[in-house]
Amino acid sequence: MPLIYIETYGCQMNVSDSELMLGVLAREGYVRTDDPGVADVMLVNTCAVRDHAEQRVLGRMGELKRHKRPGDVLGVVGCMAQRLGPTLLERVPQVDLVIGPDGYRSLPELIARARGGERAADVEFKSWEHYEDVPAVRADRSSAFVTVQRGCDYRCTFCIVPMTRGPERSRKLADVVSEVTRLADSGTTEVTLLGQTVNSYHDGDCDFADLLRAVGAVAGIRRVRFTSPYPTDFTPRVLDAMASTPAVCEHVHLPVQSGSSRVLKRMLRRYDRGRFLEVVAALRQAVPGIALTTDIIVGFPGETEDEFQETLSLVAEVQFDDAYTFKYSVREGTPAVRLKDHVAEEVQGERLERLIPLVRGVARRKNIGLVGTMHEVLVEGRAKRGGLLQTRTRTNKVALVEGPEEWIGTYRHVRFTGTTGSTFTGQAATELVVL
Ligand code: 5AD
Numbered sequence: 001m002p003l004i005y006i007e008t009y010g011c012q013m014n015v016s017d018s019e020l021m022l023g024v025l026a027r028e029g030y031v032r033t034d035d036p037g038v039a040d041v042m043l044v045n046t047c048a049v050r051d052h053a054e055q056r057v058l059g060r061m062g063e064l065k066r067h068k069r070p071g072d073v074l075g076v077v078g079c080m081a082q083r084l085g086p087t088l089l090e091r092v093p094q095v096d097l098v099i100g101p102d103g104y105r106s107l108p109e110l111i112a113r114a115r116g117g118e119r120a121a122d123v124e125f126k127s128w129e130h131y132e133d134v135p136a137v138r139a140d141r142s143s144a145f146v147t148v149q150r151g152c153d154y155r156c157t158f159c160i161v162p163m164t165r166g167p168e169r170s171r172k173l174a175d176v177v178s179e180v181t182r183l184a185d186s187g188t189t190e191v192t193l194l195g196q197t198v199n200s201y202h203d204g205d206c207d208f209a210d211l212l213r214a215v216g217a218v219a220g221i222r223r224v225r226f227t228s229p230y231p232t233d234f235t236p237r238v239l240d241a242m243a244s245t246p247a248v249c250e251h252v253h254l255p256v257q258s259g260s261s262r263v264l265k266r267m268l269r270r271y272d273r274g275r276f277l278e279v280v281a282a283l284r285q286a287v288p289g290i291a292l293t294t295d296i297i298v299g300f301p302g303e304t305e306d307e308f309q310e311t312l313s314l315v316a317e318v319q320f321d322d323a324y325t326f327k328y329s330v331r332e333g334t335p336a337v338r339l340k341d342h343v344a345e346e347v348q349g350e351r352l353e354r355l356i357p358l359v360r361g362v363a364r365r366k367n368i369g370l371v372g373t374m375h376e377v378l379v380e381g382r383a384k385r386g387g388l389l390q391t392r393t394r395t396n397k398v399a400l401v402e403g404p405e406e407w408i409g410t411y412r413h414v415r416f417t418g419t420t421g422s423t424f425t426g427q428a429a430t431e432l433v434v435l
Helices: 012-026 051-067 079-084 087-091 104-115 161-165 173-185 208-216 236-244 261-266 273-286 305-318 345-368
Strands: 003-008 041-046 073-078 097-099 120-122 143-147 190-194 223-227 251-253 291-298 322-327 374-382 389-393 398-401 411-419 424-432
Touching: 003 012, 012 041, 012 073, 012 104, 012 143, 012 190, 041 051, 041 079, 051 073, 051 079, 073 079, 073 104, 079 087, 079 097, 079 161, 087 120, 097 104, 104 120, 143 173, 173 190, 173 208, 190 208, 208 223, 208 236, 236 273, 261 273, 261 305, 273 291, 273 305, 291 305, 291 345, 305 345, 322 345, 345 411, 374 398, 374 424, 389 411, 389 424, 398 411
Parallel strands: 003 041, 041 073, 073 097, 097 120, 143 190, 190 223, 251 291, 291 322, 398 424
Antiparallel strands: 374 389, 374 411, 389 398, 411 424
């Protein structure tokens, strides 16, 4: 049996795409290996959102090529593959194939051609492609990613994704529901619906509210999550569906990018600071106790000290449960390249150094307030260190607990006993939560 090694960078959709690629190759008899040393085919599924992510991949290619024996195939797939296309074949001589997010069906063909000595790229957009007939090969049984929308039609000026993932398209609601039903039948209890602006999902007259209700109604599904939503696509219908569908979890990752209305305008985000705060208030009203996390970019072109201060004050005002923070990274081909007054790297670094402690301080205070409280958790697996089990609440908080291996995949009640500021230690009740 041929062995496939796949390494995944970037977002959850890449994790989901890697599962699809394993599905495409499973049909050809491939079996997954975690050891690049024994693999016949090595793939690196890449991210193009920031230059740093691309540099890491280039470094990694240098290491992986050492495992390449005669006849082995090394491929770059995903967003960086789409962005650089055939030039990647010129830049990295050890790479045999380059495939973008819409081209994974051509993996078997391009692998065969590579074996015949031909290096090739498939970076064509296919606006109909949903890989509907490809059964994803998933590692985790309890929790599954389900892509419901591919591509993006929004035009945020900093973002490369419309250029790497092509035009937006949603899957048919019936197709999503039948996939989730199949998953539930095989023991999955938690699904995370994926899309670049997932709450703008639409299939004919059906919108994201209909999708949430339909997925939440599938027998056996206890938790529904989704990522990433766009702030202004939380329509009253979507808020209502969240509030009235018990399976929908009390956590939303809500990327704000900046707290300054002027910066948001230059980013071509479809809201200003005031509107974002209204969305936060509407979410908190619809779903009491909801946890909110966000993404923030510092040093976007033209960002002044005063504008950056507005990001600091927004973080303090909203009290996010957590935030991913990034220095703006110039992406060739995006509109922001042409904006004036690019912010110096040292200034970006210095702003990040002020933002991060604020974000952590807010999160820490919130989390300290939760010590002593009870939560229902899904036991996800062994924690990386210390022989404990890693569990997750509906609000997406991670708690490490003592317990036997057999608990993995089950739901338990846990009392938080302490916090590092970001994660928790907890004491689990021995009784199982009956599903
Ligand atoms: N520079 C820095 N961060 C970026 N992101 C997207 N594009 C860029 C860029 N050019 C961030 C945004 C987005 C997250 C996935 O990555 O915050 O929400």
